[in-house]
Amino acid sequence: MxxxxxxxxxxxxxxxxxxxxxxxxxxxxxxxxxxxxxxxxxxxxxxxxxxxxxxxxxxxxxxxxxxxxxxxxxxxxxxxxxxxxxxxxxxxxxxxxxxxxxxxxxxxxxxxxxxxxxxxxxxxxxxxxxxxxxxxxxxxxSGPEVRWPDENNLFWNGELSIGQQLASQKFADNIGSDGELLIWAVCGAGKTEVLFKGIEKALNLGLRVCIATPRTDVVLELAPRLKAVFPNTKVASYYGGSEERETPAQLVISTTHQLYRFKQAFNVMIVDEVDAFPYSYDKTLQHAVSLAVTPKHFLLYLSATPSRTMKKATQKGTLQCGKILKRFHGFPLPVPKMVWGGEWKKRLERGKLPAPFLKWLKAQVESGRRAMIFVSSVSVLEKLTELIKKEIDLPVDSVHAEDPLRKEKVSQFRNEDIQLLVTTTILERGVTVPYLDVAVFGADHDVFTESALVQIAGRAGRSKDDHDGEVLLFHYGKSLSMIQAINHIKSMNKEAGI
Known part of the structure; x- marks a missing residue:
């Protein structure tokens, strides 16, 4: 101009x-x-x-x-x-x-x-x-500051586990001061509930709070939950296509990309899934977080699979850490089972499904349970979905990052309008669906890292009424990441004493 x-x-x-x-x-x-x-x-x-x-x-x-x-x-x-x-x-x-x-x-x-x-x-x-x-x-x-309402009380009658209580108190105790804290919590530990007490304290001190997460799907899941427990607070969700981007809010749930638009806005910044792509790899997103906070601020990191750098910082004592080793219902994390699926790439090219996978698929139909099938790419997703629809008579659909109906399909899956959902790794985090089994088709592919497989396994068994959902890794040769992911989950279960 x-x-x-x-x-x-x-x-x-x-x-x-x-x-x-x-x-x-x-x-x-x-x-x-x-x-x-x-x-x-x-x-x-x-x-x-x-x-x-x-x-x-x-x-x-x-x-x-x-x-x-x-x-x-x-x-x-x-x-x-x-x-x-x-x-x-x-x-x-x-x-x-x-x-x-x-x-x-x-x-x-x-x-x-x-x-x-x-x-x-x-x-x-x-x-x-x-x-x-x-x-x-x-x-x-550059004019006067926005004045926020004084009433920001929490309306939630749930109970926290002992691990959740300790992490929640540690977070709340730090509100009002500078510093950083990592909450290292297993998938399904109930991290969102751990935040409630600290957020309430911050809001009632007149502070502005942001929960930043790499995935739009997580924003869409968190926003209604936080609006429900903080009904008197101005809450808004920010993501590509959001209708609330002009809504004034003291509590913001945002994708990390949307933080590019903020400057010295938040006193408390909660970075969810701090190890996840693209945040963990993109320095400009990390820069966006540093610009979005006020000079005096508190940073809370949430992760089930923190990086080696973060782990070392907690060991040295340069980064505070609160661990939640058990899921909120007290049952162990589902340990994935490796299933040899043959040359799955060649089978797909020939328009056929690997026999072990087809056998599981038909058993899944008989069980009446919902399932998520994770794949390595959009091309695999399209071929696999087409073949599955030919084999079973159930509501089946697929979703990926560029899918214009992504939001609607995830909502339909939660509402049981879709029984089986084929997805790329975009849904490896933040999506909670009860009575769910999980399969990884082509788990030996490079895209399925240790942390990705741990997160994918964490989609199963999240409900107290269905805590032992099945996780299967269909492969054509065991990868190091598969072995590391299984050992990681077994180690967390052992450390938790379950």
Whole structure:
């Protein structure tokens, strides 16, 4: 976007060229302003509370705000809105102020209609959130803080296990202070319930809380549960396509990618499944977390399979740790069984299912239980689903990351409208369905790491009324990851004394 420099109220300021009718003023790209001076706050200005709630603790593009450029500019001129550079030049290249990307290969140029430049630089790393370019200002709130309601009481009558109680108290004791805590809890330990007490304390102290998770499916599962137990609190969920992204909220449940849009917003940050892809591999997502928290903040990490780095930090005492070794119902984690399935890739190419897998499939139909079948890729998913539908007469469907009906299908599976769901690893975490068995088709594939298999196994046996769901690993040769995953689960059961 192009801006012009002009004097307003005896001060030099800037304004979008579309709002200035003086042809003598030269319009230049926003990136050409080395310093953008912030106008002083005008206490007599009647600011718009909705705009305050949308921008508070965020940095957004003009296109992401449901206000006109004129309305935003008036707030800027009166000191309530701040403009900052989206892409800035550095000694090594460029820096994206939204996602923190500095990798040259993740920047590109395009012919920009707004700034009339044929080589306007933009960031490819966070392009899915809307394009940030050299001429793009990021807009944030610089006026009064949002006031949150005083009543944030927890409405929950459940009981915590001894392990849950200890972890819950450890989290609550740290609220109001700086620091970090890892809660290392087995799959199905009831991590969400462990958070309730600490979240309630934080909310009643007037603090803002975020639960960040790598997967949209987890956000969709957590949001209604937290809204139910905190009925007087402003709660919103943030994910791609969310209708609540303009909703002001003291408690936010968000995908880690959505944190690119926040700046110094949260006093308490809870990073769920801290070991999961893409968060564990993407430095810009970790950077987003660091930007989304206030200078004084508390970080809580949740994981069933923490990284070696985290494990070493807990052993050295540089990272506090609370362990939950048992599931909330007290029964052991299901130990996966390895089943030789033959050359499953060749069988699929020939349009046939491996005999051991077909035998299990038919037995599964007779049992009347639901099942999740995990596969290594979308191509395998499509072929396998087609063959399964030919063999059994049950509601069968499939889902993957780019599936436009992903949300609806997971909901149908929970509601028992789908009996058997074939899925990629997108559903390895955060999805809880009772009376469920799990199979991994082609478990020897590289995509099924130790942590992935542990998480997949954790989908079974999560209900106290059905604690021994079956987990089968169909393979064409045992992989190291399969062996490590089984040993990991046996070790956690042994450490828990069950």
């Amino acid at each position: 192009r801006f012009v420099s002009l004097f307003l109220n005896n001060r030099l300021t800037i304004a979008p060229e579309t709002l200035v009718n003086d042809s003598s003023l030269e319009a230049v790209s926003f990136s050409e302003f080395s310093v953008v001076e912030q106008p002083p706050l005008n206490p007599t200005f009647q600011y718009d509370e909705k705009l305050q709630q949308i921008l508070y603790g965020k940095k957004l593009l003009f296109d992401e705000i449901s206000f006109t450029v004129d309305q935003i500019q008036k707030h800027y001129e009166n000191g309530y809105v701040k403009y900052s550079t989206g892409i800035s030049k550095t000694s090594n290249g460029y820096l994206c102020s939204r996602c923190g990307n500095e990798k040259i290969r993740l920047f590109a140029v395009f012919s920009c209609f707004r700034c009339k430049n044929d080589n306007c630089v933009y960031c490819r790393n966070c392009i899915m959130m809307g394009r940030v370019s050299e001429c793009t200002p990021l807009i944030s709130w």
